[in-house]
Amino acid sequence: CRNFMRDAEEIACSRRMNSLTLNRHTEILEILEIPQLMDTCVRNGYYEEALELAAYVRRLERKHRSIPVIQGIVDEVRQSSQLMLTQLIQQLRSNIQLPACLRVIGYLRRMDVFTEAELRIKFLQARDAWLRSIQASIPDEDPYFHITKTIEACRVHLFDVITQYRAIFSDEEPLLPADEQPLHEGAIFHGWVLQKVSEFLRVLEGDLQRGVGGRLDSLLGQCMYFGLSFSRVGADFRGQLAPIFQRVAIDAFRKAVEEAVEKFQEEMNSYTLISAPAVLGSSVAAAVPTAQPGSLQPPMVLLDFPPLACFLNNLLVAFNDLRLCCPVALAQDVTTCLEDALGRVR
Template sequence: MHKAEQIAQSRHMNNLTLNRHTEILEILEIPQLMDTCVRNSYYEEALELVAYVRRLEKKHAAIPVIQGIVAEVTQSTQLMLTQLIQQLRTNIQLPACLRVIGYLRCMDVFTEAELRVTFLQARDTWLRSILAAVPEDDPYVHVTKTIEACRVHLFDIITQYRAIFADEEPVVPPPGQEALNESAIFHGWVLQKVSQFLLVLERDLQRGVGGRLDSLLGQCMYFGLSFSRVGADFRGQLVPIFQRAALLTFQKATQEAVSGFQEEMNSYTLISAPALLGSTIPVAVSSAQPGTLQPPMVLLDFPPLACFLNNILAAFNDLRLCCPVALAPDVTATLEEALRQVTKVILAFHRAEVMAFSHREQELFVQFCLAFLEDLLPYLNRCLQLLFPAAQVAQILGVPPTQLHKYGSLCCIDESAVQELLASVLPEKETVSPLPEEKALAPESPAVLLDLQLPALEQEAEPSITAAEAVDDRPVSGEES
């Protein structure tokens, strides 16, 4: 009877299992069904299965079969979580982003703050993959494509974040913890992205962009202006970067000009070149039109000076495309240093060749130095004044233009310093003490002086003298002759 009782009980359990076969089979097939839903991206059905298994676990946590089912479903849930985060690392649009974040919230794996960080990290990974694919061979192409990619994709990410997460609603912290400023998460990430872009921009500008700073400045300003709509206007951060780039480009160009001048001087010989232009024509041009940008033609008689000026003018033309007024003192100082180096080259040339100079070569060397001092330097000063108008500089400083000289040589080369360096190789100028009548009349040339003085001499009782005698009696300097 005892054995029959066991058999009857086993038979009853078998009959009960047979009657509940369908329901038991459904429970046992949950892990397989969960895996199928996850691999085919049926995330809503997978979430329903997860919720059902959680209820089973609460009711029958002690049953080993249920424990195995829960463990297998948990593995499939982890796979679904990985797939959802991986979708955020692709070129996903806003509707798909909303669905993915909805699934992640239903999974109840992350807190609200962790969900924001996870979203930004995943989208940041995708953005960095886009930027890493930009070719870096040409700095201009690299920075241009980087600007375009950041402007388009970064703005899309910001739009997606603001559509999904409402920063106006405070994140409810867990009990016993302080409230979290969720807006700091987003703004910190945006600040990091802008800082990384500025670093890339500065690095490419230092590599050289071929004199196209103005084009890049326009693109970057448009980029910063578009970000002003999301409260991340960074145009103010662009100014010092482009200032440093413009100054570095100008410094390189002036150094190349000095190197070219030195090479020219190494092979230069003082020869009597045919004066096609003459020494009076360029003086007349410069005196008649002091505000023009026409270079002094007298420099064509001296090829090293002409080549040096051409290189400096090329540097000025590149600087003119992107010429911040704040660079006025730095550009002036750079140009003064280049002129000091040029002066040292001239002095070294004189020391090396002075013992072999003939009288004519000595005269040509003096003319060379005078052209450098009296034609090249004033012309460079006029170029600086056109690049950096005194009225504009005074307006930025907040002082009257007449008081600008108190702030030193902001946009004017100190010609006296260069003249002092060359004073040792130039002859001293002879000065003529003017007569009282000459001081009153303020003559412009010796010829005018003689014309005015001759009638007074004829009225005297003494024998009249000729104009030639008057010239011979008066000490006349070399320049007046």
């Protein structure tokens, strides 16, 4: 009889549990379907709903941490959250505009997986990866084409990234008191901007060394406009452009003068005073033009000495090329180079 009573109580208890489960069937089913619903929301880009589900699962975990089914649901939701995190960061690696950036950073902040400093670093890393992909897609066979497109891409896209960063993150007020703040978040951004400017200057110097023909003045104007546009965000780097263009201009002038000297020496090896001036051809017999008042003209007597006339023409070509981009700081270097060349042709 006692065994019967015990079995009856167990059956009654089991029946009550089954009845309770049946009555709560809808709520239990909703909880069990949370991982699938979370995965669907993440894959379809419904991040707002996915964050609400993740917050609800965290509350469940705090209340029913010991239940194996709840723990399994928590693990699956965490996997979906990791997928959402990857998708959000991947969006920052694309051509994303400011409103979308604000939404993505808002989602990342609500996920609470990064500190404020880490979030800034992640944002800059993702936008930097996208910017590098833009620069890598520019053909580099022609140095002039490569540097002009690089200037355009950096001026437009880098300025957009800086604008996005300043709109999303505020460096005016620290998030923590000075004694609790582990680092100065503003230094992260300023360091990144300095890095991008330094990289651009290296690319500029490399392409200028490869040679851009006689278009140095055009590049200087574009670079100065680039630097001027960055002055609006406190990153004016025009002062660093002058030394680069000075080196390129004086190197081009020295090379042209050296070639003029070498050509003069080659012609002098085969020139005699009784030889015909074959280098200038019919120009010797042509009528001598009259010099305009106040203008500087080479003496016409040079036509009797073709090697010297050719040397003078090459020097004038070098000066004409230098005139397109001639910093005043090069006066001493140009004078020294010209004096050395004239000393070698005496």
